[in-house]
Amino acid sequence: MPSSFIESIRQVLRTKHYSLRTEKSYLYWVRYFIRFHQYMHPKDMQGCHIEQFLTFLSCNRGVSSATQNQALCALIFMFKHVLSMEFEGLKYGYAKKPKNLPTVLTPIEVALILRHLSAPYWLLTSLLYGCGLRLREALTLRVQNVNIEAQSLFVFRGKGAKDRYTLLPKQLNQPLQNQIQLVNEIHKNDLNNGNGLTSVPSALHRKYKSVLKDLSWQYLFPSTTTCCHPIDGYLCRHHIHESSFSKNLRNAVIKSNIQKRVTAHTFRHSFATQLLAQGSDIRTVQELLGHKDLRTTEIYTHVLGQNRAGTISPFDRLSDIVN
Template identity: 65%
Template sequence: MGGSPFMESLRKELRTRHYSLRTEKCYMYWVRSLIRFNGMLHPEQMNNTHIELFLNHLALDKAVSPATQNLALCAIVFMYRHLLHRELVGLEYGYARAPRNLPTVLSPQEVQRILSVMQGQTRLITALLYGAGLRINEALRMRVKDINFFDHSLFVFRGKGSKDRYTLLPQGLHSDLQAQIQHAQYIHKADLAEGFGTTSVPPSLHRKYGNTLKDFSWQYVFPSVTRCRHPHDGYICRHHLHSSSYSKNLRTAVVQAQIGKRVTAHTFRHSFATRLLQQGTDIRTVQELLGHTDLRTTEIYTHVVGNRRAGTISPLDIIAMQEVREPDAPFTYQKQPLPI
């Protein structure tokens, strides 16, 4: 299926429109699933009923999340709109409304407990996620040239939505980052000695910069342990560390630290934003550091901070603070006579 002319045409269309490799894989997967569900029927011969049955199958039989339902529908709409040049009119299946869940955040003490059981690259990546508010792929894609020790800043190239931005570089990570850069340089020198040394980049950059991509400044701070063939252009390159490797180490650390919360790489980004707001950082500044286009996306963290950010105190706590009592005496609420 992956090598069929139709699927290769879909892949070409995705790359022509500069979709990320991750999105390409997702869209290809869901289109394949649609075709297999309908007995290998070609999408040109399908009608709305075939698509609706497939989406209902995902929701009812597979019990996928609303986000996964929407991703499958996006892939199908893309295929029909851009490859078959046909709009899905009258489809009795809209995008699922995902529940609005407040993000899980960690206290500084919980972050410290997790960091205390980590070592090496895993610890440094986690510290960057929490200290700079990075997404996991942004941390792994960081190159040597993106780090500015003098200004204490990190350059995030083509973050989510292909947006560039600057964020904080924690001063406490300078020595660890410099040690990691030396490790990356050792690997790069070995690659050059064997006739390689090119880093992986988007296709447009490879054509533009060519052999410049062998310069150390272009190398990933967290390089992969092996070289690979570039999925678009076919040249031998060294990619960055894969996120699955980090996720596995993170799960182990969370168990060892005895954290009773569901913790993912993104949890540290949530905790970064929440902590900044608790410290009184302007929400516009937090928006810029996180790279959010819409302020409403950042405002969800004000709900996590709650009354601590606004300085609001519970009326019950006010009574407790005003109550005059003996230091060791138990606290009691006294009924006051009503004014006449």
């Protein structure tokens, strides 16, 4: 498939301001789809070709419903926005996701994991649990987003492109100040080497180019190396990669001997569950988490077992009868 077609999809994605992660994901599925159909051009395809591909993913690859939906989104985007083609009556709609209750950690389990993490991953994990952040939100924090005086964090363009404030644990004040000092040292070294720019979306780069060398714009968790911006091509310092955090977290969980599937998002689940267990108002928790729909927050009440309203199992009443 000519790269010009792939490039045309990329241009439409960027015109519509899709994130770089979504762009990479969509282009992956489009390439996969084209290879699956022996490099036939999508303009010559029909709805049955989409159905064949989704059947292959589900039956042969055994992908999850979320992965199947992601592939379908990519193909619909390509046909609708790039080729101006729409198909009606597809056998496949968006797959229904299973409603699983989230895994949560007890405070003791969180402490055990933190004990096996070193800087900067200790602080990063502490923010996930202490502030209820998503991993992406924590990684993209900048120095200017930390307000120790007000004990708050500003989350810029969280999920759904929504800004919000969340609380900041007092016990993290000193570690955060130490981290900012480290960022300052790294930044001064970059400036001495003629660099010092941080990575930002293209629109912000054009708008704030003159201030992107300020300390306030630097990532709170900067990468150990500089790189070229994937869109604008300038030399900059990005943040720690997600895979680096995941690797360190996995090692810490293994050392802690915790028999649960723990991911970065587990700490966000644990944050919400602990707040509700302590009596926090569910609307407040919804606001801190940045949930659009209260029903999304209500799942944590089920984790706590509040939906059982103190119901006692009949088995526990047997001893009263026997005695």
